[in-house]
Structure formats: C-alpha cells, structure tokens
Amino acid sequence: MTTALYAAILGLFFLVLSVNVVAKRRRFQVGIGSKGELCLERAIRVHANFAEYVPFALLLMFLAEYSGLAPLYLHLLGITLLLARLSHAWGVRQLKEPFKFRIFGMLLTFGVIALSALAIIVLYFVRFYIAK
Numbered sequence: 676m677t678t679a680l681y682a683a684i685l686g687l688f689f690l691v692l693s694v695n696v697v698a699k700r701r702r703f704q705v706g707i708g709s710k711g712e713l714c715l716e717r718a719i720r721v722h723a724n725f726a727e728y729v730p731f732a733l734l735l736m737f738l739a740e741y742s743g744l745a746p747l748y749l750h751l752l753g754i755t756l757l758l759a760r761l762s763h764a765w766g767v768r769q770l771k772e773p774f775k776f777r778i779f780g781m782l783l784t785f786g787v788i789a790l791s792a793l794a795i796i797v798l799y800f801v802r803f804y805i806a807k
Contacts, residue, residue: 677746678737681753685729688760692722713770721764728784732756735791742798752787759783 699715700706709716736752763780766773 676740677749677753678733678740681736681749681756682733684753684757685733685760688757688764689722689725689729692718692725692764696722717768717770717772721767724763724767725760728788729756729760732784732787732791735788735795739791739794739798742795743802744794744798748794752791755783756787759787 696715696718699712699718703710703712703715705712705715709719733756736749736756739752740749759780759782761780762776763784766776766778766780769776
C-alpha cells in the first residue's frame, strides 16, 4: 500500500504536467510537435521524461514492497522519487536551464531505480537462500 500512495501523488503530478503541455499547445496553436516553440518543447520533454522513468521506478518500488521491503524504506524511496521529479521538471522547464536541477533529479531517479532493484535482489536471496 505504501507504493500506492506515491503512485497516486505522482499520478496527480503527471496530470499537472499533462495540462501544462495542453495549455501550451493551445497557446501556440500546435497540435503535433513543437513548431520550434522552446517553451512548448521543454514542457513536452518534462512530461515525456516523467512518463519514461516514473512508471518503471514505481513498478520496482511495488515489487520491492511485495518482496517485503519495510515501509520506512519505501517512504524514503517514494519521497526521493517525488523530489527527483520535481527537481527535474523545474530545471528542464526553464528556458535558461540550470542544469544542476536536471542532473540532481536524474541522479535521484536513477538512485530510486537502482536501490529498488537491489532491494528486490537482496530480499530474494535472503528469503530463498539465507533464511533456509
């Protein structure tokens, strides 16, 4: 259930990013692509990057939870993923992009993916090899 909380929060964030893209498409009257509008292009990339990474991170978090990872660690992963995506979105949406926010966001996102995957592997071996 812990992962479900972060999935819900990030799902709402995804809707905010979606509405932002739609609003910019209407503003610039662009149906497909960006027609060179940098502001729209950045909004599209923020939204797409979120869609590329967050579902997989949440899937791994769920599998770690299912494998027995303690709620405390899931909360740490969830909060980290949320901060990561906020940082990444804020950085990339800027026309004069401060790369430190984008880099920080991606490093944290990669960290959540890596730690979730490692937790699953460790819990698997503990359950099936060490606990016997």
